[in-house]
Amino acid sequence: MQKKYHSVLCGFALCICAVALAVLCACAVQNTGSTPQPGTQPATQPPTQDPIAEQLEKMTLTEKVGQLVTAGFDGYEVDEDLNRLITRKGIGGVILFSDNIESAPQLTALTNQIKQAAQDGIPVLIGMDEEGGSVSRLPEDVLSMPPAYTVAQNGGPDACYEGGKNIARQLTAFGLQTGFSPVLDIWSNPDNTVIGNRAYGTDAQSVASCGIAAMNGVLDGGGIPVVKHFPGHGDTDTDSHYDLPVVTKTKRQLYKSELIPFKQAISQGAPAVMVSHILCSELDEEYPASLSKTLVQGLLRNEMGFDGVVFTDDLTMGAITESYSLEQACVLAVNAGCDMLLVCHEYDNVYTVLEALETAAESGKISMQRIDEAVARILRLKSDYTVTSDFISLPNVTALNSATQVFWDEKR
Numbered sequence: 137m138q139k140k141y142h143s144v145l146c147g148f149a150l151c152i153c154a155v156a157l158a159v160l161c162a163c164a165v166q167n168t169g170s171t172p173q174p175g176t177q178p179a180t181q182p183p184t185q186d187p188i189a190e191q192l193e194k195m196t197l198t199e200k201v202g203q204l205v206t207a208g209f210d211g212y213e214v215d216e217d218l219n220r221l222i223t224r225k226g227i228g229g230v231i232l233f234s235d236n237i238e239s240a241p242q243l244t245a246l247t248n249q250i251k252q253a254a255q256d257g258i259p260v261l262i263g264m265d266e267e268g269g270s271v272s273r274l275p276e277d278v279l280s281m282p283p284a285y286t287v288a289q290n291g292g293p294d295a296c297y298e299g300g301k302n303i304a305r306q307l308t309a310f311g312l313q314t315g316f317s318p319v320l321d322i323w324s325n326p327d328n329t330v331i332g333n334r335a336y337g338t339d340a341q342s343v344a345s346c347g348i349a350a351m352n353g354v355l356d357g358g359g360i361p362v363v364k365h366f367p368g369h370g371d372t373d374t375d376s377h378y379d380l381p382v383v384t385k386t387k388r389q390l391y392k393s394e395l396i397p398f399k400q401a402i403s404q405g406a407p408a409v410m411v412s413h414i415l416c417s418e419l420d421e422e423y424p425a426s427l428s429k430t431l432v433q434g435l436l437r438n439e440m441g442f443d444g445v446v447f448t449d450d451l452t453m454g455a456i457t458e459s460y461s462l463e464q465a466c467v468l469a470v471n472a473g474c475d476m477l478l479v480c481h482e483y484d485n486v487y488t489v490l491e492a493l494e495t496a497a498e499s500g501k502i503s504m505q506r507i508d509e510a511v512a513r514i515l516r517l518k519s520d521y522t523v524t525s526d527f528i529s530l531p532n533v534t535a536l537n538s539a540t541q542v543f544w545d546e547k548r
Contacts, residue, residue, distance in 0.1 A: 300353025368394025
């Protein structure tokens with residue numbers, strides 16, 4: 137009897153266990169939704185890495201240093217040296233001058249050769265000084281724009297917007313991304329020969345309104361504006377191509393005049409600024425703006441809030457070479473906060489700068505943080521404005537010239 141009773145109890149217990157197990161299984165099935173059970177963690181997607189940071193991690197020091205340099209060269213086609221600078225040194229940009237250009241078909245072939253050399257690497261930023269008027273590098277068979285001052289005086293901001301847009305269309309038709317313009321200098325010194333009618337006016341407000349209109353036109357035309365020459369080259373009587381201009385205005389005076397167009401351009405999203413080789417003696421009595429941490433990192437970035445790409449003017453200009461070696465100048469410029477250095481003449485100069493920058497990075501004279509910061513800005517600029525190595529076709533020069541001629545007819 138006792139054994140029989142024990143068997144009944146065991147059977148009853150087994151039934152209870154089976155029912156409990158079934159209930160638990162049912163609950164588990166019902167709880168496969170989004171609500172996590174106590175003691176469990178909800179499934180999360182791994183964080184997506186910034187593609188620029190990811191690209192930066194894969195780059196060698198040589199490739200990073202290369203991105204900091206925009207190089208000029210001699211000739212009408214990509215030669216062995218330029219090909220090596222692009223394929224092995226990874227230079228970030230190429231700047232063209234009149235000596236590189238003889239016709240529309242030749243310019244088209246040249247830009248395609250540059251793009252071809254960069255097929256396996258980072259696309260090259262290709263540019264030229266294209267402001268209209270006396271500063272034009274377009275082929276002779278392409279009609280250039282009138283000077284900025286003429287456009288502004290005769291048509292105001294609307295005409296300047298159209299002018300900037302037209303210049304961008306001309307450049308992009310030939311596979312270039314920037315004309316290193318517009319000029320935001322104020323033509324306040326009648327003895328100034330280097331700026332003159334390249335400026336949009338003789339006072340801060342007219343330069344700001346017309347220059348920023350031109351900047352927006354460049355953007356809408358598919359180009360990359362590079363506003364220049366920070367902090368203002370208009371109130372000088374010395375040409376920085378040959379010697380160092382000196383500006384004696386205080387910071388307060390600069391904020392009331394020269395800095396107004398740049399401050400407004402920054403507030404409206406200027407992607408790039410070119411810093412000039414002028415000495416602002418009241419702000420930094422030792423270094424020209426392009427080499428001055430006080431002017432670039434302090435004034436332009438920290439005070440005025442600019443976080444885009446900073447270009448130097450050409451480091452082979454007399455304002456620099458009369459007082460500094462290229463090895464000194466390039467290191468000072470990067471440490472000052474400049475991202476992309478223009479080295480416009482002679483292959484030897486380009487190689488000198490590349491070697492000096494790499495050596496400085498290896499020795500700690502330039503920190504890797506500063507190198508990475510500059511390269512990241514350059515890569516983001518290229519990404520944001522779709523700089524590619526895609527080939528281009530010969531543009532319709534007749535159509536380009538017709539558009540420019542209409543502009544001349546209507547706005548002069």
